[in-house]
Amino acid sequence: MNSDQHPKLKVAIIHPDLGIGGAERLIVDAAVELASHGHKVHVFTAHHDKKRCFEETLTGSFKVTVYGSFFPRHIFYRFHAVCAYLRCIFVALFMLFKQPSFDIILADQVSVVVPLLKLARSTKVIFYCHFPDLLLAEHTTWLRRVYRKPIDLLEETTTGMADMVLVNSKFTKSTFATTFNGLHLRGVEPAVLYPAVNVEQFSEHCTYKPNFLSINRFERKKNLQLAISAFAMLISSGLCSSEATLTIAGGYDKRLKENVEYLEELKNLAEVEGVFDRVTFITSCTTAERNALLSQCICVLYTPKDEHFGIVPLEAMASRKPVIACNSGGPVETVKHGVTGFLCNPTPLDFSNAMLKLMSDGDLVAEMGREARCHVAENFSTKAFGEQLNRYVLDAYHHRIE
Missing domain, CATH: 3.40.50.2000 (Glycogen Phosphorylase B;)
Incomplete structure (x- = not known):
């Protein structure tokens, strides 16, 4: 099936903060490439500074909507994870209640939104895992370990609820298997989608x-x-x-x-x-x-x-x-x-x-x-990236309608 024959889907992308960075570059590339394949793409985020962002988010072929920019990123420089979760949950809830339904939702970085997105039963959810957050967070004191324990468990549980999990490298894929051993034993195996450059x-x-x-x-x-x-x-x-x-x-x-x-x-x-x-x-x-x-x-x-x-x-x-x-x-x-x-x-x-x-x-x-x-x-061209991502999106969609 070539790009002129495949179904044109409504695709939503949820990303925490649409600033400047490798994760943001990937999301922008994903939106641009999916739009180039004929899909209608809409990006939702909790923060989008038009003076500090990639140009495509202002002039690209996709729409950007911001919900919850008033939420803090931290509380006295602490509780970053909790604040990120709250911001993304707010974005997901408003997206579900205020926007039309989507065929595919690509959730990036924060997996806690996955069970909420699954409430839209006709929608397939793809989660992109850049790296397990529990390995990036500090667990240096007993207080931090107590604080992180429910967050870490929630990360593994909600990640496993996605219809498809993508990771950014073979290194991350192997780390995913050893970190989320429960998911690995259940047969949850992420697919590799390398980021790309134009x-x-x-x-x-x-x-x-x-x-x-x-x-x-x-x-x-x-x-x-x-x-x-x-x-x-x-x-x-x-x-x-x-x-x-x-x-x-x-x-x-x-x-x-x-x-x-x-x-x-x-x-x-x-x-x-x-x-x-x-x-x-x-x-x-x-x-x-x-x-x-x-x-x-x-x-x-x-x-x-x-x-x-x-x-x-x-x-x-x-x-x-x-x-x-x-x-x-x-x-x-x-x-x-x-x-x-x-x-x-x-x-x-x-x-x-x-x-x-x-x-x-x-x-x-x-x-x-x-x-x-x-x-x-x-x-590592954006064309190769876009073609592979499009195949994953179509695979998720066709699995939905089978």
């Missing part, structure tokens, strides 16, 4: 200036201090160009205490390491600014450990730039070691050695860049 938005023409680029949200789990320490070690070696610089850019939300604090910590680290005058910090750059940064750097440093996927390495490779990433998690599935970049132990020494290889060999940088572009175009 290769065409990244110019094939680029330059290789001696600037190392890191793009990520200003969150401690992103391990951005590794980029600063590795760069400082590279500079102190005296083996690289005196013009070498480091740019750290990414999502920054002044509403989030961690973003504010971590940025200051990184600036202080750059000062202590003696490279503050060589490091530039850019908060919440636009898509055009990000693409410009990618087009001119020598390579991209991707520092999170055990990242469940990571869209930045794909964007870098689509821009013909090698990637230096940690040898764990999603990048192991996207970066071809020695071909499109380097997979390293998460230490300043290993990262700085890989950085020196690229600084010392312009031909290697260019060759890796060419390989990287081809690799992403063949395996």
Whole structure:
């Protein structure tokens, strides 16, 4: 059945906060691609700042509706999970009561809404699990463990109620099986849907200036201090160009205490390491600014450990730039070691050695860049992503009517 013959469905997507980040990029791509396949797509969220969002949410081929933006994200910087649950429950309830029925509902990140969405018996619910939340949350004190216990149980129970579960990598799929052992024993096996990039938005023409680029949200789990320490070690070696610089850019939300604090910590680290005058910090750059940064750097440093996927390495490779990433998690599935970049132990020494290889060999940088572009175009394009997602949506729909 080709795209002209398959049924045109009414698809709703629920996402907690339509800001700027890898999860949000995936949701926007999902909405754009499903709309391109003829489906009527409507995105529902609890927050959508028109000054801090992906352009497609303003000019795209799908509608965005906000419910519950008045709900807080936290209570005195605590209870983030409870607040997220309440916000998404509010969105789901209003969507069910105020909007027409949908054939398919794609719920993203927060599984607690799944049983509510199942109240619409004629609708199939697909849940996209980026990573089990219980592994991302802290369980460091007995009070936190008591607080998290019912939330963790609720996450597993409600995830298992979805008609279909999707995950973003084979790494996440294996983690899902070991984390939600009860679901695994019941035969709940998620399907892998890799996030993607629109290769065409990244110019094939680029330059290789001696600037190392890191793009990520200003969150401690992103391990951005590794980029600063590795760069400082590279500079102190005296083996690289005196013009070498480091740019750290990414999502920054002044509403989030961690973003504010971590940025200051990184600036202080750059000062202590003696490279503050060589490091530039850019908060919440636009898509055009990000693409410009990618087009001119020598390579991209991707520092999170055990990242469940990571869209930045794909964007870098689509821009013909090698990637230096940690040898764990999603990048192991996207970066071809020695071909499109380097997979390293998460230490300043290993990262700085890989950085020196690229600084010392312009031909290697260019060759890796060419390989990287081809690799992403063949395996991680938005077209491939859209076709696979469309198949999953149609499979869920046809299972409904059988």
